[in-house]
Amino acid sequence: MMGATVVKETPKAGRPRRSSRQMLEEAAAELFLEQTYAGTTIEQIAQRAGVSRNTFFNYFSAKSDLLWVDIDDGLAGLARSLDECAGAGHATDAVRRALMIVADGFGPANVPWALTQYELMGTSAELEASALSRFMAQADLVTQFTSIQVGTGAAVLPCRAFSLAVLAATAAAAGVWAKAGVARGRLAPYVDEAVSPVCEGYRLVLAQARIDE
Amino acid sequence: MMGATVVKETPKAGRPRRSSRQMLEEAAAELFLEQTYAGTTIEQIAQRAGVSRNTFFNYFSAKSDLLWVDIDDGLAGLARSLDECAGAGHATDAVRRALMIVADGFGPANVPWALTQYELMGTSAELEASALSRFMAQADLVTQFTSIQVGTGAAVLPCRAFSLAVLAATAAAAGVWAKAGVARGRLAPYVDEAVSPVCEGYRLVLAQARIDE
DNA sequence: TTTTATTACTGTACCGAATCCAATAATACG
DNA sequence: CGTATTATTGGATTCGGTACAGTAATAAAA
Numbered sequence: 001m002m003g004a005t006v007v008k009e010t011p012k013a014g015r016p017r018r019s020s021r022q023m024l025e026e027a028a029a030e031l032f033l034e035q036t037y038a039g040t041t042i043e044q045i046a047q048r049a050g051v052s053r054n055t056f057f058n059y060f061s062a063k064s065d066l067l068w069v070d071i072d073d074g075l076a077g078l079a080r081s082l083d084e085c086a087g088a089g090h091a092t093d094a095v096r097r098a099l100m101i102v103a104d105g106f107g108p109a110n111v112p113w114a115l116t117q118y119e120l121m122g123t124s125a126e127l128e129a130s131a132l133s134r135f136m137a138q139a140d141l142v143t144q145f146t147s148i149q150v151g152t153g154a155a156v157l158p159c160r161a162f163s164l165a166v167l168a169a170t171a172a173a174a175g176v177w178a179k180a181g182v183a184r185g186r187l188a189p190y191v192d193e194a195v196s197p198v199c200e201g202y203r204l205v206l207a208q209a210r211i212d213e
Numbered sequence: 214m215m216g217a218t219v220v221k222e223t224p225k226a227g228r229p230r231r232s233s234r235q236m237l238e239e240a241a242a243e244l245f246l247e248q249t250y251a252g253t254t255i256e257q258i259a260q261r262a263g264v265s266r267n268t269f270f271n272y273f274s275a276k277s278d279l280l281w282v283d284i285d286d287g288l289a290g291l292a293r294s295l296d297e298c299a300g301a302g303h304a305t306d307a308v309r310r311a312l313m314i315v316a317d318g319f320g321p322a323n324v325p326w327a328l329t330q331y332e333l334m335g336t337s338a339e340l341e342a343s344a345l346s347r348f349m350a351q352a353d354l355v356t357q358f359t360s361i362q363v364g365t366g367a368a369v370l371p372c373r374a375f376s377l378a379v380l381a382a383t384a385a386a387a388g389v390w391a392k393a394g395v396a397r398g399r400l401a402p403y404v405d406e407a408v409s410p411v412c413e414g415y416r417l418v419l420a421q422a423r424i425d426e
Numbered sequence: 427t428t429t430t431a432t433t434a435c436t437g438t439a440c441c442g443a444a445t446c447c448a449a450t451a452a453t454a455c456g
Numbered sequence: 457c458g459t460a461t462t463a464t465t466g467g468a469t470t471c472g473g474t475a476c477a478g479t480a481a482t483a484a485a486a
Contacts, residue, residue: 007463014462015452041442052465062338063443125275126443128349129342136341161385161407168381172374194374201414220434227433228481254471265436276472339472429486436479444470451464456457 007059021059023049028066029113037067037117038124064130070112071134074105078138082145091149091206092162092199095142099170099191106174106187115178135171139163150206162202169194220272234272236262241279242326250280250330251337277343283325284347287318291351295358304362304419305375305412308355312383312404319400328391348384352376363419375415382407 007021027048031040042063046053060066081098088094106112118127142163147154173194177187220234240261244253255276259266273279294311319325331340355376360367386407390400 011462013454013460015464017463020463042444043442054466055464057444058463061444125342125346126338128345129338132341132345132348133338135345157386157389157403157406158410160389161382162410164381164385165378165407165411168377169374172377173370176370176373190370193370194378197371197375197414197418198378198411199414201410201412205410224433226431226483228435230434233434255473256471267437268435270473271434274473427486429484431484432482434479434481436477438476438478440475441473443472446469447467449465449467451462453462454460456459 006057006061018051020049020051020055024051024056024059025066025069032066032113032117036121037113037127038121062126062130064126067114067117067127067130068112068134070106070110071114074102075134075138077105078102079141082141086145086149090199090203091146092166092203094149095146095163095166096192096195096199099166099195100188103170103173103188103191104186108182108184108186111178111184115174118175119179135167139167142167146206158202158205162198162206165202166195166198169198219270219274231264233262233264233268237264237269237272238279238282245279245326245330249334250326250340251334275339275343277339280327280330280340280343281325281347283319283323284327287315288347288351290318291315292354295354299358299362303412303416304359305379305416307362308359308376308379309405309408309412312379312408313401316383316386316401316404317399321395321397321399324391324397328387331388332392348380352380355380359419371415371418375411375419378415379408379411382411 010017024045028040028045031044031048034040042056043053045066046056049056065072078098081101082094084101085094085097088097114127114131139160143160146159146163147156150159170191173190174187176194177184177190223230237258241253241258244257244261247253255269256266258279259269262269278285291311294314295307297314298307298310300307327340327344352373356373359372359376360369363372383404386403387400389407390397390403
């Protein structure tokens with residue numbers, strides 16, 4: 001329902017799977033190259049994977065989930081990365097470092113579908129919806145983390161604005177990185193360059209945030 | 214197609230309108246209060262307004278346009294506000310002032326549907342899609358403006374990251390403002406508090422952006 | 427006054443995403 | 457051999473959005 005995957009780990013009882021998950025992803029990847037994302041229907045994906053249309057929804061909650069298969073895994077690690085970076089100094093630095101860890105998972109190859117298709121077909125409503133859904137999920141994570149790091153009585157607005165701004169900068173970095181073409185290199189430097197000024201600007205503000213209120 | 218409205222000003226020839234536009238907005242407002250946004254269909258809105266379902270699409274390109282009727286007008290003025298603030302000093306300051314002008318159009322009453330429904334029903338796919346669509350449109354505006362202000366040879370990433378970050382901070386401000394309840398007051402102070410740190414952090418970076426490259 | 431261009435409105439049909447539900451198939455376990 | 461559990465399937469339905477043809481209502485031209 002949330003845009004994340006429906007089926008992940010296998011239970012021990014019941015009818016075994018026909019390994020449909022990966023087959024669906026591969027079938028979708030082929031079709032996205034032949035036709036675009038918008039040009040392929042779930043029916044076609046399921047048909048090429050050799051399963052029914054309904055089984056597709058057993059593995060993905062929406063067609064747009066296929067755009068994020070490469071990203072969702074990395075995004076799932078943000079919460080853990082935030083906890084790892086919790087102790088070190090400023091809240092802004094912790095968030096920045098956590099984002100760098102996540103960004104380190106993305107190399108020059110394998111640019112996610114969400115970014116390539118964004119360039120290819122502009123931006124469809126489905127892509128936008130799925131993108132903002134993930135953005136807001138991460139934003140809630142960072143907001144909660146920042147509020148805790150700043151301390152009790154932290155003002156809501158600074159924490160929230162910092163979280164959204166720092167994630168937006170990350171998204172901008174990912175967009176520029178994806179558009180950079182073959183010689184893009186690793187994602188992390190892009191993220192660092194985009195995120196650092198935001199953290200710098202919010203450093204003092206967040207330090208005083210618990211006093212103001 | 215872009216999320217904006219299809220029909221705006223009246224031509225001089227042809228069959229006159231049945232003043233459907235405002236009637237549709239009012240019918241939608243009633244239904245959104247009775248049921249939620251997600252709970253009302255276009256069919257119901259058109260029926261209460263006394264027009265056909267197809268006529269709805271003569272005035273709005275999508276159901277989600279109704280969530281932004283109050284906002285789109287203000288957003289349309291951002292380009293003009295940016296031009297007004299172009300000359301004054303730093304690019305960051307110009308953007309910040311332009312955003313303040315836009316924010317000044319929103320008072321304590323009349324919180325747009327997009328924000329109230331977001332709180333009410335979490336966030337549906339339609340709302341997210343329409344929201345990001347508008348966000349990206351404004352982001353392109355600010356990015357182009359910032360690039361020009363910084364000067365020729367400006368690096369892409371800083372301008373893009375700044376634009377997205379500053380707009381994300383604005384969105385965060387709007388969200389907190391809407392949630393603040395009856396005593397929220399004007400939107401502008403929220404935006405100023407959220408946006409200023411981002412501009413502060415990017416001030417030096419953007420000043421050096423045309424030298425780095 | 428009649429014609430014509432222009433615009434508004436309506437009905438019908440269609441497509442695709444997503445949900446719901448009932449039925450069946452394949453496995454593990456008692 | 458039942459039984460619980462899970463996977464898969466098919467059918468039906470809902471809803472947003474598009475396409476298209478046809479009709480109605482107005483202003484201006486003939």
